[in-house]
Amino acid sequence: MPGCCSDCAACWAAWRASWERSVKRSSLTVCMEPSHADWGLLTDTRRGCWSILARAATIGHRSSMRFPHRRLASMLRSRSAALAVGAAVLVTVVVANQPHDEVIGHPQSAAAASTVRADHRAATPPLRTLQRRVEFGDASAAHSGAPAIAADTGILIDLDTRSIIWERNPHLAHAPASTTKLVSTLVALVNYAPDRQVTITADALHQAGDETVMGIHAGETYPVADLLAGMLLISGNDAATALAVDTVGMDRFVAAMNAQIGALGLHDSHFTTPVGLDDPAQRSSAYDLAAVATVAEDMFPTFRQLVSTIDMQLPAAPGHPGFALHNLNRLLSLYPPTIGVKPGYTGNAGPCLVAEALREGHHMIGVLLGAPHLYSDMRSLLDWGFTQKGLRPMVTPPPAPPPPPPARRPHR
Structure with a gap:
């Protein structure tokens, strides 16, 4: 003294x-x-x-x-x-x-810092939800002549009129795979500024596992925008888990995901993780995923920019290395009108895709879950949707199968 x-x-x-x-x-x-x-x-x-x-x-x-x-x-x-x-x-x-990272010049052990962070998370106010009900018009007036689609469930929506023009079991509960990250992203965009810094912990990386990762490490610090890029472009489970665990904790973040689904007026979904790995209690539907993607596209320019980007360079900065990200959504290259959104795959879900396309001022969003011919079917479905708006097809329909040979009369 x-x-x-x-x-x-x-x-x-x-x-x-x-x-x-x-x-x-x-x-x-x-x-x-x-x-x-x-x-x-x-x-x-x-x-x-x-x-x-x-x-x-x-x-x-x-x-x-x-x-x-x-x-x-x-x-x-x-x-x-x-x-x-x-x-x-x-x-x-x-x-x-104050937590360790807010006290200047006062070193703490890793265990003490972790305890302080946990106490700090417990004192944070509840996460906000975006109050905006989403409804799509009845499919009773859907057009005939749609292409044959092999999928467990799906939907195609004309976003100009917010009406369904094709559907297959649109409210069927289905494993959502990494399309779950659309809901995680919406929660993060509603609650966190893009430049908010998140320090990665070993706990978050342990919960994320080693499947489909961005490649972040414990102790590194990233802005929320970089973690969102890792989630949406390369489906990084580590980035999604860090946005939950290292901000408010896993339980509170997942609770906010389910609260956000309710705030949109949706009823088919329940989430247990922010990443979409298979869990018997985790489910969504083609209808709900189309609604979530539509709201995120409508409300957040950051979301629109990320899901439409094929390649992105994240420069190195103090506290973390740089990354070269390549979007896993192959439809961005296979079908030029595509402007997003997110693919996914797990053993239970099968191939899944939420896709949005814009052509000559007309706007479509499609969802296919459990679709073995995912990209070819989505391309055909979107293209057919645009023909219902009077546009010429861009995709050549597959040739009709040859007629079966005539039956031979048995010899007498």
Whole structure:
């Protein structure tokens, strides 16, 4: 302590006693008595905050910053000094209780930092949801002549009129695979600024596993925008898990995903992870995924930019390396009108794709889940949809199969 020694317990105890007496004598109302834990944190951080206390104390006594502790009690008899020092102590309590990455010059062990981060997450307010109900018109007026599609479930929507022009079991519960990340992305876009920094933990990487990863490592720090790029372009499970675990925690993030589905007026989905790995309790539908993609496209330019990008370079920055990302959505190259959105695959789900296309001012979105001929069928379906708007087909339909040979009459 100034005027004595930096780690003198007796000086610190005397300082605390003087502060308590001064507060009792003053009209200062303290909203919360510092606990023993708070005083311990103050002791740990007093080196960084002493200048604040010393400057405040000089309001009542314009002497040197370095004063003996025996003069502190007399200085605090001034109400202005007591108020100033009391306020400074409260500031110190707040600073001492900040997470590790917000306290400058105060090293912590990895375990302590993890505990502080967990406590900080528990104190964060609930995640917001985007309140916007989505409904698509009835398919009763759907056109005939659609191509043959091999898929468990699917839907094609004319976004100009928000009407369904083709469907197959659109509300059937189905494993969504990595199209789940559309919902994870929507939750992140609603709640996090693109430049918010996220420090990756080993816990997040452990929960993500090693299938389909962006390649991030524990201890690295990334802006939310980079993690979203890793999720949407190369379907990085590590990026998606970090956005959940290293912000508010997995349980709260997944709860926000399900709350967001409800806020959109959708009823077919339930999520247990932000990545889409197979889980018997995790399900969605072609209808719900089309609605989520439509809202994200309508509301967030960042989303539109990412899902329409074929190749992206993320430059290296302090705290993380650079990345070269290539979009896994092959339809961006196979069908030029395509402007997004996201493929997926797991053993239970099979090949899945949410795709959006824009041609001559007309806008379509299609979803196929469990589709063995995923890209060829989606290309044919979207192209057929545009012909219903009066446009010429871009995709040559497959030749009709030859007629079967005539049956031979049996010899008599």
